[in-house]
Amino acid sequence: MTVAGPMTAMAQEFPNKPITIIVGAAPGGATDLLARLMGREMSEYLGANVVIENVPGAGATIGMTQGASAEPDGYTLSFGNMGHLAANVAIYDDLPFDPIEDFEPIGNVANVPMVLTVSNQSGFETLEDFLTYMEENPGLANFGTSGPGSTGWLAPSLLLSLAELEAELVTYQGAGPALNDLFAGVMDAQIDQTATMIPVHTEGQAKALAITSEERIDQLPDVPTFAEAGMPEFDMVVWNGLVAPAGTPEDVLVRLEEAVNHALESEALNERYVELAMQAPSPEVRGREAFGALIQSDVERWLSVLTDMD
Secondary structure, X not given: OOOHHHHHHHHHHOOOOOEEEEEXXXXXXXXXXXXXXXXXXXXXXXXXXXXXXXXXXXXHHHHHHHHHOOOOOOOEEEEEEHHHHHHHHHHXXXXXXXXXXXXXXXXXXXXXXEEEEEOHHHOOOOHHHHHHHHHHOOOOOEEEEOOOOOHHHHHHHHHHHXXXXXXXXXXXXXXXXXXXXXXXXXXXXXXXXXXHHHHHHHOOOOEEEEEOOOOOXXXXXXXOEOOOOOOOOOOOEEEEEEEEEOOOOHHHHXXXXXXXXXXXXXXXXXXXXXXXXXXXXXXXXXXHHHHHHHHHHHHHHHHHHHHHHO
């Protein structure tokens, strides 16, 4: 009993200093935006500042490795998606972290469709235009990506595999830097989450050709689904979530899960989600246990998918 008392007191004091969320991507992309939205709402609930630290590079493996090796006290968390926390296992032979063994799941926070967008200088008006160009000019088209393991790399890789086409995948430090070259016409195309691509299309900086949602979305009413555009087999909706280093105390994990649930019930956050065509997972599939099972299943899924693509 002499030990349990102080431990309980410590857990009750959490948090008593700022919390850092490591994002393995540069500012300006969907992952970064989501982390900042969650951090703001969680901060309000926890009564402590939540700071976003961008550590981009190598398909988020640099940032995720830093997060996995952090002190397991709840003050350093990692924000990642299906690429960072699942597909990377299949992509990197020497991945320096294990998403199952080295992290404790906290919660799945958003499911987001992907949008294929081309530069205004490309001249492509439809998905068929773009696919025909790639078929007639193997390897000449290029996609801006955040590197192997990022969803912006997985999506064009899967698209090219399904269509049996070739193109160059160019690596940037994040979706934001890649977009700058898309706007300039240096890149022909980019596939990223709606959070990034809705304003790009609506503001006329580039042209969206198709979206992976089942139906058209209100925010992009003129953009067809991939099924409508003639490619129903391309189906990729991205989950995003929060994890802590393995060994983080149970009481701290419970507190963090409560903060995630509070954030996802926030009217302000849900209004922002609606604007960006993102969906908050329902309570029964977003918690720690369900999110852990999702990570495990997607590790196995992408091992199968990427092996078939080789």
